[in-house]
Amino acid sequence: MKKEEEKSYVGLYIILSFILAVTNVWALWNEIVGKRPWKEYQARYYDLEYDNAKKKYDDAVLAFEQQDEQDLYKAVEQKLDKAKNEFEKPKIQLKYKKILDELRALDKNELAPLTFESIVTRNKMMEAEYQYGKHKYLHGTRNREESKRNILELDDKSKKLAEKIKLVEEKRVELQSGLDRFKGAITKYTKELESHSSNMLNYKETMVKLESRRPQLQVYQVHLEELNEVDRCMSCHVGIDKKESVSEEQPYALHPRKDVYLDNHPPERFGCALCHEGQARATTSPKKAHGEVEYWLEPMHKGKVAQSSCVKCHDRGEELVGGEEIWKAIKLVEELGCYGCHPIEGFDKDKNSMIGPDLVEISSKVNPAWLVSWLQGPKSFRSSTRMPDFKLNEDDAIAITSYLWQNSEGFEPGELEEFDEETVEEGAFIFESIGCLACHSDVEEDGKIHGPNLARIGEKMNYEYLVSWLLEPKNHQPRTKMPDLRLDEEDAKYVAAFLTSLKSGYLEVLSSEEFLTDEKTAGRGKDLVNRYGCFGCHKIQGMEEKTKIGVELSEIGSKHIHLFDFGLLEKELLHGVGLESSHENIGEARRAWLRAKLTDPRQFDEGRYKRPEDKLRMPDFNLTKDEIETLLVLLTGMREGDLPESYIAKLEGEKRSLVEGKRVIDKFNCMGCHQFSIDTLHLKDGVVAKGMVKLEDEENLYFQLWEDNEGLGRKAGETMQIANEDIKSMSRSEGGDIGEFIIDYHVEVEGRVAEEAKVFTPPVLYGEGKKVQGPWLFDFLEEPVALRPWLDVRMPTFKMTEDEATVLARYFAALEKEEYPYEYIAETKEKYLEEKEKEKPGYLTMAEHLFKSKNVNCASCHVRGDITPEGEPADWAPDLSKARDRLKPDWIVNWLLDPQLIQPGTKMPKFFREGVFQDIFPGTPDEQAVALKDLLMNLPDEMLKQQADESESEEEE
Amino acid sequence: MKKFAGRYNIICFLAIAMLSLVLFFGNSRNILAAYEGGAVSNGGTITGTVKIAGDAPEAKTLKVDKDQATCGHDDIPSEALIVSGDSAIKNAVVSITKISKGKKFEGGTTTIDQKGCVFIPHVSMVPPGSTIELLNSDDIMHNLHSWSMKNTAFNEGVTGHGKLPKTFEFPETIKITCDVHKWMTSWLIVQENPYYAITGADGKFKLEGVPAGTYTVQAWQESLGKTTQEVTVSAGGEAKADFELEEKSKKKRKRKRK
Known part of the structure; x- marks a missing residue:
């Protein structure tokens, strides 16, 4: 044992010092490098940027060194040398020097003294003005008078000086241009030389700049004041908002669709995390910054999922450019009716709609065998149905049917009827001609989904119910979208007969119908209805007050991950998205659960003991993978918390009118019948043409312009041949889907040419806002009347709410930037006509003569009030007595001048050409059209009533 | 020698100018390049009947x-299908569908009149690019409505005893x-080439001056549609081609009388 004094701790100290030193070094390294990975990214970005510039420079050098380019360059160089030599010649030099001397002398002897004097004068003036102000307060008026005189004198002097300077400068310019002439060739060739090498030099310059002025490595940070958030993403993603991409690789890449996302949402105001989430403040590792760390509540949204944030600020009703996924998801939720079971904020706002039909009359509506089969798998009867599969067995289906039967009212369905072929044919004719095909189809699934597919409807529906339904759908289902087609009873019977004939032998007959009245079975059915919450989508007698049975989804995107019951599938599902535990990436884990739920809603019960009443209840919607991914974007975006008011993109004014209008248009499927827009052709040479394609063949298409086109040098109305190879892209018109069926009928059966048959399709609504008066449109939408006697297809009565009709009328006005709802129509005021009469005595009488002239003869085709034209009603034209309240005066004039420009193909001819009808109404075609318009806006009563001497024409049967 | 070279140059120049002119028009308007008319020596004939x-x-x-004072009180015979006792069809149009070169294209209908509320003639024919006068010989207003697809469609009122000149650029069959x-x-047929005939009441037709070769010949009638057959014509020879047109079975859907 050594004594204490003899012990040595050197070894220990050395070791500890060493550890301390190492620790210090590590701490230093960690502080400078380890915790600052962005430094490396930034440095790498600048390297890439430099490399990129260098590559461009190298390419430019290579291009410059090409033999051809070199030859050109050398040729110019020689020319330049020659020009220089020419300039160096003594004779030229002598002349040049002489002028140069003159110029210098001018500068020195004239210009300089004048400029100096001018400056002195200006200074003096400033002093004088100062003195004037001072005198005002300190001295008498005498001094002020004096200084005012002084100012005026100086002012005068400076004007004179300015004139002199101007003269001298003119002289100088002359001399200078003399000098330039000598050097002209040199300047020209120098410039030309530069143009050959400028590319190269520019790149060189950029390169040098990037090298020498490389920014210091630093944290780039955006402070979003209102949100009190700091966003440092751009410390690594340096190139995200640059004009040019230097690499496709992250984090160096440019933002995709930068024009939509970044240009509309500048990072200095929105940062990155507002859309992408993540932990934008973190700088110590990419994983941390992306929020892909344990317990971070909002991991980063990558790719399409970023669209989930659109609804934080934007109205859900608006279709956004760049928000395609979330828009699809919103539409899908509305279509599937998710909010029938799950309360979701912002959905289910339209009280004039329903998800599934009311079942209060089910027993008089359908065949019980059909209902039993339907409940066991709706999609096997109709694959396009929105009704999901509740996976019920036959017993369950029978029980539910029994309950519904005993809780519905209505009439006793009659005996099954058979109809003769003629009746069915007649029904088919009406079905095809009045417009049912706009929403429904009588053949197996053809993609039309607005109304139910009717290919097997005969197996489902009772004839008598159908007749009554067709006569007035809202009587049976007050919230149905199905409009009233104003059928009379006879027609309704024909159509119902046709529909009941549509069968495919799909149904098996029930062995017994006793269960329908059995109370015990019904009791079991009631439990099932309660369990599955059928009343969420359907109105069921006695269950009107029940609430939705599903979990609220309004903030599902923020719901805690431990609240999701993975059952026994946790590992499997998490592994599927590359996670070990759900905390690693809460967002991905949540999406994994939702994905599994939507794919197979009840799979979480697998392998677990659950009492029957605790088992999962959500039905299977048969969604495709894409649909599920789309829905996940929306579900991710439904989160708690609101952004400050200033971030909210309010939907206002014209935009609001258009968005709301489009919604109503979609709701009632207006585009099933009406064409709303026209074709737009984008040609390769940049010309954009608006009109309609009339004919397409292998090499060309024939395009009728609907608007004058300067680029093509053609007028509206003209049809032109355009080679397919000249076309860059085309966007097709929207709507009017029923047209092809109608055209087909008139071609096949009546032997018309297709173009002619178009007359029988529903009117095109392109430009409708310019055509009709707002109040009239509102009334018409509420209560349509037949306007076009030749049409078989008819505008149904939608029984829309006043709000819906207003929204639609406003939509058409907003589309054409027309006034709504009030518009001043001068033509109908007394003063207007008085003035016209003063200008042209007998104005309206002359217009009437024009109207009645045998060569215009409006009444030959047009109905006016009580007076109908000769011939069959199908050949008549619209009632002119309606024009006053229906049409806009300007539109009438344009229409009369050339109807084909507004509605190509219309049977209304053009009448007013230069120089015609001068004996009846002297004036230009414009004046004649205006006069007729004024007459139509003021049709005298006697023109609308059958007069004794005119009523000779026989009444047709 | 020098003189000859000079002339040679001019010929060359003219040839190139002509060629570029043809190319220019050919490119700007495909239709003009489609048929080239010239002299045909020893051409053949195609004859036959349409039944x-x-x-x-x-x-x-x-x-x-309507307007019975002018149009008459009696029913008018339909011209949609006129068949003679031996099944011959009037107003059928027989033509060669694709021919790029042949005799000069001259003539064609110059006027279509409306008289007594009937179009005269019922079927007419013009070369592309020609102008036709549409007349109204009645004392009442008629409107002229062309249901054309390639040519700009029109619909204009024509005053009693008035007229309306119209030009037709592209070949097509137009209902007026x-x-x-x-x-x-x-019916106005804007015909691509001069090889066409409109059958008379006997259903007979004759296509003359056809350069030797094999052609697709088409017979068309407004109510019966069209049919084609291959016909080979020898130089100076006469080829026979008879056509039979079939009545299409129409979908039956009657309209209820109310």
């Missing part, structure tokens, strides 16, 4: 339900109607 297959349908009449008097129909 209807099966029984001749009953002749139809059109009801005059008067919408005021719905029974009035006429």
Whole structure:
């Protein structure tokens, strides 16, 4: 044992010092490098940027060194040398020097003294003005008078000086241009030389700049004041908002669709995390910054999922450019009716709609065998149905049917009827001609989904119910979208007969119908209805007050991950998205659960003991993978918390009118019948043409312009041949889907040419806002009347709410930037006509003569009030007595001048050409059209009533 | 020698100028490049008859339900399908569908009249690019409505005893109607080449001056549609081609009378 004094701790100290030193070094390294990975990214970005510039420079050098380019360059160089030599010649030099001397002398002897004097004068003036102000307060008026005189004198002097300077400068310019002439060739060739090498030099310059002025490595940070958030993403993603991409690789890449996302949402105001989430403040590792760390509540949204944030600020009703996924998801939720079971904020706002039909009359509506089969798998009867599969067995289906039967009212369905072929044919004719095909189809699934597919409807529906339904759908289902087609009873019977004939032998007959009245079975059915919450989508007698049975989804995107019951599938599902535990990436884990739920809603019960009443209840919607991914974007975006008011993109004014209008248009499927827009052709040479394609063949298409086109040098109305190879892209018109069926009928059966048959399709609504008066449109939408006697297809009565009709009328006005709802129509005021009469005595009488002239003869085709034209009603034209309240005066004039420009193909001819009808109404075609318009806006009563001497024409049967 | 070279140059220049002109027009308007007319020596002939297959349908009449003072009180015989006793079809159009070179294209219909509320002639023919006078010999207004697809469509009122000149650029078959008097129909065929014939009441046709070769010959009739056959013509020879057109079975959907 050594004594204490003899012990040595050197070894220990050395070791500890060493550890301390190492620790210090590590701490230093960690502080400078380890915790600052962005430094490396930034440095790498600048390297890439430099490399990129260098590559461009190298390419430019290579291009410059090409033999051809070199030859050109050398040729110019020689020319330049020659020009220089020419300039160096003594004779030229002598002349040049002489002028140069003159110029210098001018500068020195004239210009300089004048400029100096001018400056002195200006200074003096400033002093004088100062003195004037001072005198005002300190001295008498005498001094002020004096200084005012002084100012005026100086002012005068400076004007004179300015004139002199101007003269001298003119002289100088002359001399200078003399000098330039000598050097002209040199300047020209120098410039030309530069143009050959400028590319190269520019790149060189950029390169040098990037090298020498490389920014210091630093944290780039955006402070979003209102949100009190700091966003440092751009410390690594340096190139995200640059004009040019230097690499496709992250984090160096440019933002995709930068024009939509970044240009509309500048990072200095929105940062990155507002859309992408993540932990934008973190700088110590990419994983941390992306929020892909344990317990971070909002991991980063990558790719399409970023669209989930659109609804934080934007109205859900608006279709956004760049928000395609979330828009699809919103539409899908509305279509599937998710909010029938799950309360979701912002959905289910339209009280004039329903998800599934009311079942209060089910027993008089359908065949019980059909209902039993339907409940066991709706999609096997109709694959396009929105009704999901509740996976019920036959017993369950029978029980539910029994309950519904005993809780519905209505009439006793009659005996099954058979109809003769003629009746069915007649029904088919009406079905095809009045417009049912706009929403429904009588053949197996053809993609039309607005109304139910009717290919097997005969197996489902009772004839008598159908007749009554067709006569007035809202009587049976007050919230149905199905409009009233104003059928009379006879027609309704024909159509119902046709529909009941549509069968495919799909149904098996029930062995017994006793269960329908059995109370015990019904009791079991009631439990099932309660369990599955059928009343969420359907109105069921006695269950009107029940609430939705599903979990609220309004903030599902923020719901805690431990609240999701993975059952026994946790590992499997998490592994599927590359996670070990759900905390690693809460967002991905949540999406994994939702994905599994939507794919197979009840799979979480697998392998677990659950009492029957605790088992999962959500039905299977048969969604495709894409649909599920789309829905996940929306579900991710439904989160708690609101952004400050200033971030909210309010939907206002014209935009609001258009968005709301489009919604109503979609709701009632207006585009099933009406064409709303026209074709737009984008040609390769940049010309954009608006009109309609009339004919397409292998090499060309024939395009009728609907608007004058300067680029093509053609007028509206003209049809032109355009080679397919000249076309860059085309966007097709929207709507009017029923047209092809109608055209087909008139071609096949009546032997018309297709173009002619178009007359029988529903009117095109392109430009409708310019055509009709707002109040009239509102009334018409509420209560349509037949306007076009030749049409078989008819505008149904939608029984829309006043709000819906207003929204639609406003939509058409907003589309054409027309006034709504009030518009001043001068033509109908007394003063207007008085003035016209003063200008042209007998104005309206002359217009009437024009109207009645045998060569215009409006009444030959047009109905006016009580007076109908000769011939069959199908050949008549619209009632002119309606024009006053229906049409806009300007539109009438344009229409009369050339109807084909507004509605190509219309049977209304053009009448007013230069120089015609001068004996009846002297004036230009414009004046004649205006006069007729004024007459139509003021049709005298006697023109609308059958007069004794005119009523000779026989009444047709 | 020098003189010859000079002339040679001019010829060369002219040839190139002509060629570029042809190319220019050819590119700007495909239709002009489609047919080239010139002299045909020792051309052949195609003759034949157009008949209807099966029984001749009953002749139809059109009801005059308007302007009877001018149009007459009686029904007008329909010209949509006129069949003679031996099944021959009137107003069928027989033509060679694709021929790029042949005799000069001259003539064609110069006027279509509306007289007594009937179009005269019922079927007419013009070369592309020609102008035709559309007349109205009646004392009432008629409108002329062309249901064309390639040529700019028009619909204009024509005053009594007035006229309307119209030019047709592209070859196509155009239906022209008067919408005021719905029974009035006429057909204008803007024909690509001069090899066409409109059959008379005997259904006979004759295509003359056809360069030797094999062609697709088409017979078309407004109510019966068209049919084609291959015909080979020898130099100076006469080829026979008879056509039979079949009545299409129409979808039956009657309209209920109320």
